[in-house]
Amino acid sequence: MTPQTKALYVFAGIIGLLLVASAVGWLLSRRGADGGGATVQNLNARVRAWWGMVAVLGTCFAIGPIATLLVFAFISFFALREFITLTPTRAGDHLPLVAAFYVLIPLQYWLIHDQWYGLFAIFIPVYAFLALPVLAVFGGDTNDFLERTTKIQWGTMVAIYCISHAPALMILHPDAPPGQGQLLLLYLMLVVQISDVMQYVFGKLFGRHKLAPAVSPSKTVEGLVGGGLAAIGIGTALWWMTPFTPLQSAGMSTVIVMAGVCGGLALSAVKRSLGAKDWGRMIEGHGGMMDRMDSVVFAAPVFFHFTRYWFPG
Amino acid sequence: MIARLAGAGLVGFTRTLVGARAQWRVAPPTGQCLYFANHTSHLDTVAIWSALAPSQRAQVRPVAARDYWDKPGLRQWLSGEVLRAILIDRKREQADADPLAPVRAALDQGDSLILFPEGTRSAERLPQAFKGGLFTLANAYPHVELVPVYLDTLHRSLPKGALVPLPLPLYCNVNFGASLSRVAGEARDVFLARARAAVEAMA
Numbered sequence: 310m311t312p313q314t315k316a317l318y319v320f321a322g323i324i325g326l327l328l329v330a331s332a333v334g335w336l337l338s339r340r341g342a343d344g345g346g347a348t349v350q351n352l353n354a355r356v357r358a359w360w361g362m363v364a365v366l367g368t369c370f371a372i373g374p375i376a377t378l379l380v381f382a383f384i385s386f387f388a389l390r391e392f393i394t395l396t397p398t399r400a401g402d403h404l405p406l407v408a409a410f411y412v413l414i415p416l417q418y419w420l421i422h423d424q425w426y427g428l429f430a431i432f433i434p435v436y437a438f439l440a441l442p443v444l445a446v447f448g449g450d451t452n453d454f455l456e457r458t459t460k461i462q463w464g465t466m467v468a469i470y471c472i473s474h475a476p477a478l479m480i481l482h483p484d485a486p487p488g489q490g491q492l493l494l495l496y497l498m499l500v501v502q503i504s505d506v507m508q509y510v511f512g513k514l515f516g517r518h519k520l521a522p523a524v525s526p527s528k529t530v531e532g533l534v535g536g537g538l539a540a541i542g543i544g545t546a547l548w549w550m551t552p553f554t555p556l557q558s559a560g561m562s563t564v565i566v567m568a569g570v571c572g573g574l575a576l577s578a579v580k581r582s583l584g585a586k587d588w589g590r591m592i593e594g595h596g597g598m599m600d601r602m603d604s605v606v607f608a609a610p611v612f613f614h615f616t617r618y619w620f621p622g
Numbered sequence: 623m624i625a626r627l628a629g630a631g632l633v634g635f636t637r638t639l640v641g642a643r644a645q646w647r648v649a650p651p652t653g654q655c656l657y658f659a660n661h662t663s664h665l666d667t668v669a670i671w672s673a674l675a676p677s678q679r680a681q682v683r684p685v686a687a688r689d690y691w692d693k694p695g696l697r698q699w700l701s702g703e704v705l706r707a708i709l710i711d712r713k714r715e716q717a718d719a720d721p722l723a724p725v726r727a728a729l730d731q732g733d734s735l736i737l738f739p740e741g742t743r744s745a746e747r748l749p750q751a752f753k754g755g756l757f758t759l760a761n762a763y764p765h766v767e768l769v770p771v772y773l774d775t776l777h778r779s780l781p782k783g784a785l786v787p788l789p790l791p792l793y794c795n796v797n798f799g800a801s802l803s804r805v806a807g808e809a810r811d812v813f814l815a816r817a818r819a820a821v822e823a824m825a
Binding site: 410411589 | 775
Protein backbone atom coordinates (compact mmCIF):
# COMPACT_ATOMS: atom_id res chain seq x y z
CA MET A 310 0.00 0.00 0.00
CA THR A 311 1.47 3.40 -0.96
CA PRO A 312 1.53 6.27 1.57
CA GLN A 313 -1.08 8.07 -0.57
CA THR A 314 -3.50 5.12 -0.33
CA LYS A 315 -2.93 4.94 3.42
CA ALA A 316 -3.63 8.66 3.76
CA LEU A 317 -6.86 8.23 1.82
CA TYR A 318 -7.98 5.45 4.18
CA VAL A 319 -7.14 7.55 7.22
CA PHE A 320 -9.04 10.58 5.92
CA ALA A 321 -12.00 8.39 4.99
CA GLY A 322 -11.99 7.12 8.58
CA ILE A 323 -11.81 10.65 10.02
CA ILE A 324 -14.66 11.84 7.82
CA GLY A 325 -16.71 8.83 8.91
CA LEU A 326 -16.08 9.70 12.56
CA LEU A 327 -17.01 13.35 12.00
CA LEU A 328 -20.21 12.35 10.21
CA VAL A 329 -21.16 10.27 13.26
CA ALA A 330 -20.24 13.17 15.57
CA SER A 331 -22.28 15.65 13.52
CA ALA A 332 -25.27 13.28 13.47
CA VAL A 333 -25.09 12.75 17.25
CA GLY A 334 -24.75 16.48 17.82
CA TRP A 335 -27.74 17.16 15.58
CA LEU A 336 -29.89 14.59 17.41
CA LEU A 337 -28.84 15.98 20.81
CA SER A 338 -29.63 19.54 19.75
CA ARG A 339 -33.17 18.50 18.77
CA ARG A 340 -33.89 17.35 22.33
CA GLY A 341 -35.44 20.20 24.30
CA ALA A 342 -36.30 23.72 23.24
CA ASP A 343 -32.95 25.26 24.21
CA GLY A 344 -31.05 23.20 21.66
CA GLY A 345 -29.74 20.80 24.28
CA GLY A 346 -28.10 23.47 26.44
CA ALA A 347 -24.65 24.99 26.53
CA THR A 348 -22.75 21.69 26.56
CA VAL A 349 -24.40 20.45 23.36
CA GLN A 350 -23.96 23.81 21.64
CA ASN A 351 -20.29 23.79 22.59
CA LEU A 352 -20.01 20.19 21.34
CA ASN A 353 -21.55 21.14 18.00
CA ALA A 354 -19.29 24.20 17.68
CA ARG A 355 -16.31 21.95 18.33
CA VAL A 356 -17.43 19.42 15.73
CA ARG A 357 -17.88 22.20 13.16
CA ALA A 358 -14.38 23.47 13.94
CA TRP A 359 -13.08 19.92 13.52
CA TRP A 360 -14.55 19.77 10.03
CA GLY A 361 -12.67 22.96 9.22
CA MET A 362 -9.39 21.68 10.66
CA VAL A 363 -9.67 18.36 8.82
CA ALA A 364 -10.46 20.21 5.59
CA VAL A 365 -7.31 22.34 6.01
CA LEU A 366 -5.14 19.31 6.80
CA GLY A 367 -6.62 17.31 3.92
CA THR A 368 -5.97 20.15 1.47
CA CYS A 369 -2.37 20.33 2.71
CA PHE A 370 -1.87 16.63 2.07
CA ALA A 371 -3.35 16.92 -1.40
CA ILE A 372 -1.12 19.85 -2.35
CA GLY A 373 2.08 18.62 -0.71
CA PRO A 374 4.70 19.40 1.92
CA ILE A 375 5.04 23.09 1.08
CA ALA A 376 1.36 23.73 1.81
CA THR A 377 1.71 21.83 5.09
CA LEU A 378 4.75 23.91 6.04
CA LEU A 379 2.88 27.14 5.24
CA VAL A 380 -0.11 26.12 7.31
CA PHE A 381 2.07 25.23 10.30
CA ALA A 382 3.99 28.50 9.90
CA PHE A 383 0.63 30.28 10.24
CA ILE A 384 -0.28 28.09 13.22
CA SER A 385 2.98 29.21 14.87
CA PHE A 386 2.16 32.81 13.95
CA PHE A 387 -1.33 32.66 15.49
CA ALA A 388 -0.04 30.79 18.56
CA LEU A 389 2.70 33.37 19.13
CA ARG A 390 0.17 36.16 18.56
CA GLU A 391 -2.02 34.73 21.34
CA PHE A 392 0.94 34.23 23.67
CA ILE A 393 2.27 37.77 23.21
CA THR A 394 -1.21 39.33 23.34
CA LEU A 395 -1.69 37.88 26.83
CA THR A 396 1.84 38.86 27.88
CA PRO A 397 2.07 42.46 29.13
CA THR A 398 5.00 43.49 26.93
CA ARG A 399 6.28 47.07 26.89
CA ALA A 400 7.43 49.51 24.26
CA GLY A 401 11.04 48.38 24.80
CA ASP A 402 10.15 44.86 23.69
CA HIS A 403 9.17 45.95 20.20
CA LEU A 404 12.41 44.99 18.45
CA PRO A 405 12.76 41.41 19.80
CA LEU A 406 9.05 40.84 19.13
CA VAL A 407 9.34 42.09 15.56
CA ALA A 408 12.25 39.66 15.14
CA ALA A 409 10.21 36.79 16.60
CA PHE A 410 7.21 37.37 14.33
CA TYR A 411 8.83 38.47 11.09
CA VAL A 412 12.23 36.73 11.17
CA LEU A 413 12.19 33.66 13.42
CA ILE A 414 8.96 32.13 12.09
CA PRO A 415 9.91 32.31 8.37
CA LEU A 416 13.49 31.22 9.06
CA GLN A 417 12.56 28.22 11.22
CA TYR A 418 10.13 26.93 8.59
CA TRP A 419 12.54 27.67 5.77
CA LEU A 420 15.10 25.47 7.58
CA ILE A 421 12.60 22.61 7.48
CA HIS A 422 11.96 23.24 3.80
CA ASP A 423 15.70 23.27 3.21
CA GLN A 424 16.02 19.98 5.17
CA TRP A 425 18.81 21.60 7.21
CA TYR A 426 18.25 19.51 10.32
CA GLY A 427 21.40 20.62 12.17
CA LEU A 428 20.47 24.29 12.20
CA PHE A 429 16.72 23.63 12.57
CA ALA A 430 17.42 21.81 15.85
CA ILE A 431 19.58 24.54 17.46
CA PHE A 432 18.63 27.79 15.74
CA ILE A 433 16.03 28.97 18.27
CA PRO A 434 17.41 27.35 21.46
CA VAL A 435 20.90 28.76 20.81
CA TYR A 436 20.93 31.73 18.46
CA ALA A 437 17.47 33.18 19.07
CA PHE A 438 17.86 32.57 22.81
CA LEU A 439 21.00 34.71 22.78
CA ALA A 440 19.86 37.30 20.25
CA LEU A 441 16.45 38.17 21.77
CA PRO A 442 17.83 39.74 24.98
CA VAL A 443 20.43 41.62 22.93
CA LEU A 444 17.67 43.08 20.75
CA ALA A 445 15.72 43.95 23.90
CA VAL A 446 18.71 45.95 25.17
CA PHE A 447 18.16 48.42 22.32
CA GLY A 448 14.79 49.21 23.88
CA GLY A 449 16.71 50.83 26.74
CA ASP A 450 14.23 49.66 29.39
CA THR A 451 15.71 47.63 32.27
CA ASN A 452 12.52 47.38 34.35
CA ASP A 453 11.68 43.68 34.72
CA PHE A 454 14.20 43.00 31.97
CA LEU A 455 14.68 39.33 32.88
CA GLU A 456 10.95 38.67 33.24
CA ARG A 457 10.12 40.35 29.93
CA THR A 458 12.91 38.62 28.01
CA THR A 459 12.02 35.25 29.51
CA LYS A 460 8.42 35.59 28.40
CA ILE A 461 9.44 36.40 24.85
CA GLN A 462 11.88 33.46 24.84
CA TRP A 463 9.13 31.20 26.18
CA GLY A 464 6.64 32.30 23.55
CA THR A 465 9.23 31.73 20.85
CA MET A 466 10.16 28.27 22.11
CA VAL A 467 6.57 27.13 22.57
CA ALA A 468 4.87 28.68 19.56
CA ILE A 469 7.65 28.42 16.98
CA TYR A 470 10.27 25.87 18.00
CA CYS A 471 8.07 23.20 19.56
CA ILE A 472 5.21 23.42 17.07
CA SER A 473 7.63 23.34 14.12
CA HIS A 474 8.66 19.81 15.15
CA ALA A 475 5.30 18.52 13.92
CA PRO A 476 5.87 19.43 10.22
CA ALA A 477 9.58 18.61 10.67
CA LEU A 478 8.45 14.97 10.79
CA MET A 479 8.19 15.32 7.00
CA ILE A 480 11.97 15.63 6.66
CA LEU A 481 12.85 13.00 9.25
CA HIS A 482 13.33 10.22 6.69
CA PRO A 483 14.45 11.91 3.47
CA ASP A 484 14.91 8.53 1.74
CA ALA A 485 11.48 7.18 2.63
CA PRO A 486 8.83 7.08 -0.14
CA PRO A 487 7.13 10.49 -0.61
CA GLY A 488 4.17 10.90 1.66
CA GLN A 489 5.56 8.71 4.47
CA GLY A 490 6.66 11.77 6.46
CA GLN A 491 3.24 13.38 6.08
CA LEU A 492 1.70 10.16 7.42
CA LEU A 493 3.90 10.43 10.53
CA LEU A 494 2.65 14.00 10.99
CA LEU A 495 -0.94 12.83 10.53
CA TYR A 496 -0.35 10.03 13.06
CA LEU A 497 0.96 12.52 15.64
CA MET A 498 -1.92 14.96 15.12
CA LEU A 499 -4.50 12.16 15.24
CA VAL A 500 -3.22 10.58 18.46
CA VAL A 501 -2.87 13.97 20.17
CA GLN A 502 -6.27 15.26 19.15
CA ILE A 503 -8.08 11.95 19.75
CA SER A 504 -6.48 11.92 23.19
CA ASP A 505 -7.85 15.43 23.86
CA VAL A 506 -11.32 14.49 22.60
CA MET A 507 -11.42 11.20 24.49
CA GLN A 508 -10.29 12.85 27.74
CA TYR A 509 -13.05 15.43 27.29
CA VAL A 510 -15.67 12.73 26.59
CA PHE A 511 -14.55 10.38 29.40
CA GLY A 512 -14.27 13.33 31.77
CA LYS A 513 -17.84 14.47 30.98
CA LEU A 514 -19.20 10.92 31.31
CA PHE A 515 -17.29 9.51 34.28
CA GLY A 516 -15.33 12.42 35.78
CA ARG A 517 -15.40 12.43 39.59
CA HIS A 518 -11.93 13.32 40.86
CA LYS A 519 -10.30 16.52 39.73
CA LEU A 520 -6.73 16.06 38.50
CA ALA A 521 -5.39 19.57 39.10
CA PRO A 522 -8.28 21.83 40.13
CA ALA A 523 -6.17 24.97 40.44
CA VAL A 524 -4.55 24.56 37.02
CA SER A 525 -7.15 22.96 34.80
CA PRO A 526 -10.55 22.62 36.49
CA SER A 527 -12.10 20.51 33.72
CA LYS A 528 -9.43 17.76 33.80
CA THR A 529 -10.33 14.66 35.85
CA VAL A 530 -8.44 11.50 36.76
CA GLU A 531 -11.15 9.38 35.11
CA GLY A 532 -10.95 11.46 31.93
CA LEU A 533 -7.18 11.22 31.85
CA VAL A 534 -7.03 7.45 32.36
CA GLY A 535 -10.01 6.49 30.21
CA GLY A 536 -9.29 9.01 27.46
CA GLY A 537 -5.58 8.28 27.48
CA LEU A 538 -6.11 4.52 27.23
CA ALA A 539 -8.66 4.95 24.45
CA ALA A 540 -6.25 7.18 22.51
CA ILE A 541 -3.41 4.70 22.99
CA GLY A 542 -5.71 1.94 21.74
CA ILE A 543 -6.61 3.92 18.62
CA GLY A 544 -2.96 4.87 18.09
CA THR A 545 -1.97 1.23 18.33
CA ALA A 546 -4.62 0.28 15.79
CA LEU A 547 -3.13 2.83 13.38
CA TRP A 548 0.27 1.14 13.36
CA TRP A 549 -0.09 0.34 9.63
CA MET A 550 0.27 4.01 8.68
CA THR A 551 3.66 4.27 10.45
CA PRO A 552 7.04 2.50 10.27
CA PHE A 553 6.21 0.94 13.67
CA THR A 554 5.03 -2.57 14.64
CA PRO A 555 1.76 -2.65 16.64
CA LEU A 556 3.71 -2.94 19.90
CA GLN A 557 6.02 -0.07 18.96
CA SER A 558 3.01 1.95 17.92
CA ALA A 559 1.47 1.36 21.33
CA GLY A 560 4.66 2.66 22.93
CA MET A 561 4.78 5.72 20.67
CA SER A 562 1.10 6.48 21.30
CA THR A 563 1.76 6.27 25.03
CA VAL A 564 4.63 8.74 24.68
CA ILE A 565 2.49 11.12 22.60
CA VAL A 566 -0.47 10.93 24.99
CA MET A 567 1.67 11.46 28.10
CA ALA A 568 3.63 14.34 26.59
CA GLY A 569 0.34 15.85 25.41
CA VAL A 570 -1.17 15.69 28.90
CA CYS A 571 1.95 17.31 30.36
CA GLY A 572 1.76 20.05 27.72
CA GLY A 573 -1.89 20.68 28.42
CA LEU A 574 -1.26 21.02 32.16
CA ALA A 575 1.94 23.10 31.95
CA LEU A 576 0.56 25.51 29.36
CA SER A 577 -2.70 25.80 31.27
CA ALA A 578 -0.66 26.94 34.28
CA VAL A 579 1.20 29.44 32.07
CA LYS A 580 -2.10 30.71 30.70
CA ARG A 581 -3.54 31.19 34.18
CA SER A 582 -0.40 32.96 35.38
CA LEU A 583 -1.06 35.40 32.52
CA GLY A 584 -4.57 35.86 33.91
CA ALA A 585 -6.66 34.21 31.20
CA LYS A 586 -9.08 31.29 30.96
CA ASP A 587 -8.67 30.74 27.22
CA TRP A 588 -5.69 31.68 25.07
CA GLY A 589 -7.95 33.33 22.54
CA ARG A 590 -11.21 32.97 20.64
CA MET A 591 -10.25 32.26 17.06
CA ILE A 592 -11.57 28.67 16.90
CA GLU A 593 -15.25 28.56 17.87
CA GLY A 594 -15.92 26.22 20.79
CA HIS A 595 -12.22 25.49 21.32
CA GLY A 596 -10.91 28.88 22.45
CA GLY A 597 -7.73 29.97 20.74
CA MET A 598 -5.07 28.33 18.62
CA MET A 599 -2.94 27.55 21.69
CA ASP A 600 -5.89 25.85 23.40
CA ARG A 601 -5.92 23.42 20.49
CA MET A 602 -2.14 23.13 20.14
CA ASP A 603 -1.02 22.95 23.80
CA SER A 604 -0.72 19.15 23.70
CA VAL A 605 1.06 19.26 20.33
CA VAL A 606 3.60 21.71 21.75
CA PHE A 607 4.96 19.05 24.11
CA ALA A 608 4.16 15.93 22.10
CA ALA A 609 5.71 17.01 18.78
CA PRO A 610 9.37 17.46 19.84
CA VAL A 611 9.31 14.32 22.03
CA PHE A 612 7.72 12.19 19.30
CA PHE A 613 10.12 13.67 16.74
CA HIS A 614 13.22 12.74 18.71
CA PHE A 615 11.98 9.33 19.84
CA THR A 616 11.28 8.48 16.21
CA ARG A 617 14.60 9.93 15.09
CA TYR A 618 16.51 7.91 17.71
CA TRP A 619 14.83 4.55 17.32
CA PHE A 620 13.81 4.71 13.68
CA PRO A 621 16.67 6.56 11.99
CA GLY A 622 15.37 5.34 8.63
CA MET B 623 -14.70 45.90 -8.78
CA ILE B 624 -10.96 46.16 -8.04
CA ALA B 625 -11.75 48.35 -5.04
CA ARG B 626 -14.20 45.74 -3.72
CA LEU B 627 -11.65 42.94 -4.15
CA ALA B 628 -9.03 45.09 -2.45
CA GLY B 629 -11.54 45.73 0.36
CA ALA B 630 -12.01 41.98 0.88
CA GLY B 631 -8.23 41.56 0.78
CA LEU B 632 -7.77 44.35 3.31
CA VAL B 633 -10.29 42.71 5.68
CA GLY B 634 -8.49 39.36 5.32
CA PHE B 635 -5.10 40.95 5.90
CA THR B 636 -6.32 42.87 8.96
CA ARG B 637 -8.00 39.79 10.45
CA THR B 638 -4.82 37.76 9.94
CA LEU B 639 -2.61 40.40 11.45
CA VAL B 640 -4.63 41.63 14.43
CA GLY B 641 -7.82 39.55 14.58
CA ALA B 642 -10.10 42.62 14.80
CA ARG B 643 -13.06 40.68 16.13
CA ALA B 644 -16.16 42.73 16.94
CA GLN B 645 -17.50 42.43 20.50
CA TRP B 646 -20.93 44.04 20.63
CA ARG B 647 -21.94 44.81 24.24
CA VAL B 648 -25.49 45.46 23.01
CA ALA B 649 -27.32 44.72 19.76
CA PRO B 650 -25.82 46.79 16.93
CA PRO B 651 -27.94 49.86 16.07
CA THR B 652 -29.51 49.84 12.63
CA GLY B 653 -29.57 53.52 11.67
CA GLN B 654 -26.87 55.99 10.72
CA CYS B 655 -23.96 55.69 13.17
CA LEU B 656 -21.01 57.72 14.32
CA TYR B 657 -18.43 55.29 15.73
CA PHE B 658 -15.95 57.10 17.97
CA ALA B 659 -12.87 55.27 19.27
CA ASN B 660 -9.60 55.55 21.12
CA HIS B 661 -6.68 56.11 18.76
CA THR B 662 -3.32 54.41 19.35
CA SER B 663 -2.04 53.19 15.98
CA HIS B 664 -2.32 53.52 12.22
CA LEU B 665 -4.12 50.15 12.24
CA ASP B 666 -7.10 51.53 14.18
CA THR B 667 -9.07 52.68 11.15
CA VAL B 668 -8.84 49.40 9.25
CA ALA B 669 -9.36 47.39 12.46
CA ILE B 670 -12.77 49.01 13.12
CA TRP B 671 -13.62 48.94 9.42
CA SER B 672 -12.83 45.20 9.25
CA ALA B 673 -14.70 44.41 12.46
CA LEU B 674 -18.00 45.82 11.14
CA ALA B 675 -20.47 43.54 9.38
CA PRO B 676 -20.41 43.84 5.55
CA SER B 677 -23.69 45.79 5.50
CA GLN B 678 -22.39 48.26 8.11
CA ARG B 679 -19.05 48.50 6.30
CA ALA B 680 -20.76 49.46 3.07
CA GLN B 681 -22.21 52.57 4.75
CA VAL B 682 -19.25 53.61 6.86
CA ARG B 683 -16.52 56.13 6.03
CA PRO B 684 -13.53 56.79 8.25
CA VAL B 685 -12.59 60.36 9.08
CA ALA B 686 -8.83 60.48 8.65
CA ALA B 687 -5.97 62.95 8.65
CA ARG B 688 -5.05 64.26 5.22
CA ASP B 689 -1.35 64.55 6.09
CA TYR B 690 -1.10 60.76 6.65
CA TRP B 691 -3.62 59.26 4.23
CA ASP B 692 -3.18 61.57 1.24
CA LYS B 693 0.39 60.49 0.42
CA PRO B 694 0.48 59.48 -3.27
CA GLY B 695 0.56 55.72 -3.87
CA LEU B 696 -1.01 52.87 -1.92
CA ARG B 697 -2.23 54.99 1.00
CA GLN B 698 -4.02 57.50 -1.22
CA TRP B 699 -5.64 54.72 -3.24
CA LEU B 700 -6.69 52.78 -0.12
CA SER B 701 -8.14 55.82 1.62
CA GLY B 702 -9.84 57.14 -1.51
CA GLU B 703 -11.11 54.07 -3.34
CA VAL B 704 -11.32 51.31 -0.74
CA LEU B 705 -12.04 52.98 2.60
CA ARG B 706 -13.76 56.03 0.98
CA ALA B 707 -12.19 58.07 3.78
CA ILE B 708 -13.12 61.66 4.52
CA LEU B 709 -9.78 63.44 4.72
CA ILE B 710 -9.57 66.48 6.94
CA ASP B 711 -6.80 69.02 7.44
CA ARG B 712 -5.38 68.96 10.92
CA LYS B 713 -3.52 72.22 10.30
CA ARG B 714 -5.90 74.92 9.14
CA GLU B 715 -4.60 76.91 6.22
CA GLN B 716 -7.23 79.63 6.49
CA ALA B 717 -8.33 80.65 9.94
CA ASP B 718 -12.02 80.83 9.02
CA ALA B 719 -12.17 77.51 7.10
CA ASP B 720 -14.45 74.88 8.66
CA PRO B 721 -12.41 71.66 8.94
CA LEU B 722 -15.61 69.69 9.57
CA ALA B 723 -17.29 70.75 6.32
CA PRO B 724 -16.55 67.48 4.42
CA VAL B 725 -17.69 65.51 7.49
CA ARG B 726 -21.01 67.37 7.54
CA ALA B 727 -21.44 66.71 3.84
CA ALA B 728 -21.01 62.97 4.43
CA LEU B 729 -23.46 62.96 7.35
CA ASP B 730 -25.94 64.94 5.23
CA GLN B 731 -25.94 62.24 2.58
CA GLY B 732 -26.53 59.51 5.18
CA ASP B 733 -23.06 57.98 5.59
CA SER B 734 -21.94 56.46 8.87
CA LEU B 735 -18.58 57.61 10.21
CA ILE B 736 -15.55 56.36 12.11
CA LEU B 737 -14.06 59.20 14.17
CA PHE B 738 -11.12 59.43 16.57
CA PRO B 739 -12.06 62.36 18.83
CA GLU B 740 -8.60 62.54 20.44
CA GLY B 741 -7.41 63.98 17.14
CA THR B 742 -4.05 62.22 17.33
CA ARG B 743 -2.58 58.89 18.35
CA SER B 744 -1.62 58.27 21.97
CA ALA B 745 0.63 55.53 23.31
CA GLU B 746 -1.59 54.86 26.32
CA ARG B 747 -4.14 52.20 27.07
CA LEU B 748 -6.75 54.83 27.93
CA PRO B 749 -7.73 57.68 25.63
CA GLN B 750 -6.65 61.30 26.11
CA ALA B 751 -9.15 64.16 26.39
CA PHE B 752 -11.56 64.38 23.43
CA LYS B 753 -11.58 67.36 21.09
CA GLY B 754 -14.77 69.34 20.49
CA GLY B 755 -15.66 68.07 17.00
CA LEU B 756 -17.67 65.18 18.39
CA PHE B 757 -19.81 67.58 20.44
CA THR B 758 -20.47 69.83 17.44
CA LEU B 759 -21.50 66.90 15.24
CA ALA B 760 -23.59 65.27 17.96
CA ASN B 761 -25.59 68.48 18.36
CA ALA B 762 -25.96 69.12 14.64
CA TYR B 763 -27.12 65.57 13.86
CA PRO B 764 -29.31 64.47 16.79
CA HIS B 765 -30.65 61.40 14.95
CA VAL B 766 -27.20 59.83 14.46
CA GLU B 767 -26.36 57.00 16.89
CA LEU B 768 -23.15 57.77 18.81
CA VAL B 769 -21.45 54.38 19.24
CA PRO B 770 -18.38 54.21 21.54
CA VAL B 771 -15.62 51.85 20.39
CA TYR B 772 -12.62 50.61 22.36
CA LEU B 773 -9.61 48.95 20.67
CA ASP B 774 -7.85 46.92 23.32
CA THR B 775 -4.30 46.00 22.29
CA LEU B 776 -3.21 48.16 19.41
CA HIS B 777 -1.46 50.67 21.70
CA ARG B 778 1.22 47.98 22.16
CA SER B 779 1.39 47.20 18.46
CA LEU B 780 3.49 50.05 17.15
CA PRO B 781 4.88 52.20 19.96
CA LYS B 782 6.03 55.70 19.08
CA GLY B 783 9.77 55.82 18.44
CA ALA B 784 10.06 52.13 17.51
CA LEU B 785 13.33 51.37 15.70
CA VAL B 786 11.59 49.20 13.09
CA PRO B 787 8.23 50.54 11.89
CA LEU B 788 6.50 47.16 11.75
CA PRO B 789 3.28 46.61 13.71
CA LEU B 790 3.23 43.66 16.10
CA PRO B 791 0.44 41.24 15.29
CA LEU B 792 -1.38 41.35 18.62
CA TYR B 793 -4.93 40.02 18.78
CA CYS B 794 -7.27 43.00 19.02
CA ASN B 795 -10.88 42.95 20.17
CA VAL B 796 -12.98 45.78 18.75
CA ASN B 797 -15.47 46.52 21.55
CA PHE B 798 -18.67 48.33 20.60
CA GLY B 799 -20.72 49.83 23.43
CA ALA B 800 -24.29 51.05 23.78
CA SER B 801 -25.11 54.28 21.93
CA LEU B 802 -24.52 57.41 23.95
CA SER B 803 -27.75 58.96 25.22
CA ARG B 804 -28.46 62.66 24.50
CA VAL B 805 -28.90 65.06 27.40
CA ALA B 806 -30.67 68.28 26.45
CA GLY B 807 -28.59 71.40 27.05
CA GLU B 808 -25.51 69.45 28.19
CA ALA B 809 -22.31 71.52 28.36
CA ARG B 810 -19.54 70.75 25.89
CA ASP B 811 -16.99 69.55 28.45
CA VAL B 812 -19.50 67.42 30.32
CA PHE B 813 -20.59 65.75 27.10
CA LEU B 814 -16.98 65.10 26.00
CA ALA B 815 -16.07 63.65 29.39
CA ARG B 816 -19.12 61.39 29.25
CA ALA B 817 -18.22 60.22 25.73
CA ARG B 818 -14.66 59.48 26.78
CA ALA B 819 -15.89 57.61 29.86
CA ALA B 820 -18.08 55.43 27.60
CA VAL B 821 -14.97 54.38 25.66
CA GLU B 822 -12.92 53.91 28.82
CA ALA B 823 -15.62 51.78 30.42
CA MET B 824 -14.81 49.03 27.94
CA ALA B 825 -11.06 49.05 28.65
